[in-house]
Amino acid sequence: MKETPDLYGAYPRLDEVQLAELRSLGERRTTSSGEVLQQAGESPDEFIVVLDGAVAMVQDLAQQERVVAVHGPNRFLGEVGMLTGQALFLTAVAQEPGEVLAVPLDQLKDLVPRDPRLADLILRAFLIRRSLQLTLGAGFAIIGSRFSSETRRLREFAARNRLPHHWIDLETDAEAERMLRELGIERDETPVVIWRGEVLRNPDNERLAAAVGLRRTTPVQSVCDLIVVGAGPAGLAAAVYGASEGLATVVLDSVATGGQAGTSSRIENYLGFPAGISGAELADLAEIQARRFGAELTVPATAVALGERDGHHLVVLEDEARISGRAVLIASGVRYRKLDVPGLDAVTSASVYYAATELEANLCRRDPVVIVGGGNSAGQAAVFLAQHAATVLLVVRSNELGQDMSQYLADRIERNDGIQVQPHSEVREVHGDRALEEVVVEDSKTGERHVEPAKALFVFIGGLPHVRWLGDQILLDDRGFVLTGNQLAGERQLLETSRPGVFAVGDVRSGSVKRVAAAVGDGALAVRMVHEHLGQHR
Structure with a gap:
């Protein structure tokens, strides 16, 4: 069977130096035609390199099987789920007699700090393969x-x-x-x-x-050092810094790693990524990094209450599991603010979205879409969707596009002929039977209304803090965001809440800067404060 071309770096070939290094860690095995080397639905404990022969990656479609890729000599199997503990989505089958090198995953992870070049090659290939699997619908x-x-x-x-x-x-x-x-x-x-x-x-x-092997049983039985509730940029940064500095760290999130940033098609102003990086890729990289240092991440795991037990903080989960910690980091972020206009409920399931990823783009390909919002999320969505939709109308409440949006995004939108900007305007009604057909937009200065065709409505009008799970345990400001530091009476650390040993970071914190870099900075700084708190109470 013909070997798959190296698409975008997804199927690189290892050189002799890299092979020699891996041979010192693994064992050689002969393979027979039709032998299953890795099974979809299982979590492998070995990293496999093809030395001789060909190995096909097969998708089980219930009715039939489809070969997604074929690996030849000096190529390796696997994708990013191997590094995060997920199950595989494709089965690896030897197509002819051959030989492979099997390296225990623990040995491979130990190799990372010793050979960053090899680690980068494997990680990049794994990430690209997951992207290709998403595109192909493998799984x-x-x-x-x-x-x-x-x-x-x-x-x-x-x-x-x-x-x-x-x-x-x-x-x-x-x-x-x-x-x-x-x-x-x-x-x-x-x-x-x-x-x-x-x-x-x-x-x-x-x-x-x-x-599908994503969620495992909540692992913590005893008291951990740090419980992080929320796996957005702030929570993931805290996980990396906390675990790398020796804290027993547990991270919980009700939906997915990445938070709102994880739904961004491209973040272009984040330090160190001059070509930009997607929110999903940033989240994947951060998760792998946190796990490598020993942080335990559980998704989905919904926190429903904050309490106390035996002198420690207690986080109660929806499934009634309880986790005790010496410190808690509130990184639960915000929930998307819903648009309140007549007719919206009837079309929400089929046509209203609060993120702009490949999923949403595929649903509205070659259709007219309307985006509501004037911040960076709306701007990034407009630029991304303009590559897929027939037309993009951006409805902005402010008078100028750059008022709440980074200038680079505003400039890009103004240069894009596929995006029409409607300033000082708001959506007043939506029309459609089960699915969206058109929206009514009103100019707030003239009061004039006009009807725009639309098959999808994207809403980015800010968020509401996700704090219901805190009950009355933590003091909030008048908008529901968590008060910290000098916003409270008495002496407290900068990110400490009204409850000693409980800290708040990222978008959920009162007065926070709604930027990815600021959230990451919060997470890193909070770990320093956790150390100080634990030192005082040890």
Whole structure:
């Protein structure tokens, strides 16, 4: 079978120096034709290099199998899930007799600080392969209607966690009904997830995560040093710095790593990435880094209460698990603010979005879209969607585009012929039967209204702090954000809340700067303060 070309650096070939280094860590094995080297749905404990022969990466589509890639000599198997403890989404099958080198994953991880060049090569290939799998729809299948809120929940959860999958739409896919009949599934039982021959009927996020190997049982049984609630940039930074400095660190998030930044198509003003970096890739890199230092990340894991037990802080989870810690870091961020206009509820499931990723772009390809908002999130969405949509209308409440948006984004939007900007305006109504058809935009200066065609509405109008889980344990400002430091009476550390030993970072903190770099700085600084707190109370 012909070897797959090295697409975008996804299938690099190891040189002799790199092979020699890996040979010193692993063992050589002969392989036979048809032998399964890695099984989809399992978490491998070995890094495999092909020395001789060919190995195919196969996707199981239930009805048939599809070869996604073929590795020849000096290429290696695997993708980014191997570094984060996820299950594999493709099966590796030897196509002919050959030989492979099997290196224990623990040995490979120990190699990282000794050979950064090899580590960078493997990591880059793993990240690109995951992106290719997402594009190809390799992984599990979701069957459901585009008008179903439950279908959308599953698709968004899979997209936010960068889980390879493909969606079969009951409304447009001619094969969907036939597949349901063959599987013995009634239409009212959808959405369903099909993975490795198993049918999950409308699973909740936790069940889906467990089925595909994303979520593991909350590991902490004793008291840890630091509990981080929220895995956005601030929480991930705290995880990296906390774990690397010897703190037993646990990170929890109810949806996915990356937070709101994880939904950004391209962050171009983050230090050290002159070509920009997607929020998803930044989140993947940060997660791998945190895990390498020993931080334990559990997703999804929803915190529902903050309490106290035996003199320690206690975080209670939705599944009734309880985690005790000597310090807690509130990094739970904000939830998207919803647009309140007539007609929105009827079209929300099919046409209203609060993120602009490849998932949303594919849904509105070659359609007219409307974006509401004047900040960086709205600007990044406009630039990204202009590459996919027929037209993009950006509705901005302020008088000037650059008033709340970074200047580089404002300049780029003004130069883009595919983006029309409507300043000092607001969306007043939306029209459509189940799916969006048009929006009514009002000029706030003249009061004039006009109707714009739209198949999708993207809303970026700020966020509300996610603090309900805190109850009355922490003092908040009049907008619901967490008060810290000199905003409170008495002597406290800069990021410390009204409860000693509990700190707040990122967007959830009152007065925070809503930028990724600022959130990362918060997370790093908070760890220094955690050390000081633990030192005083040890």
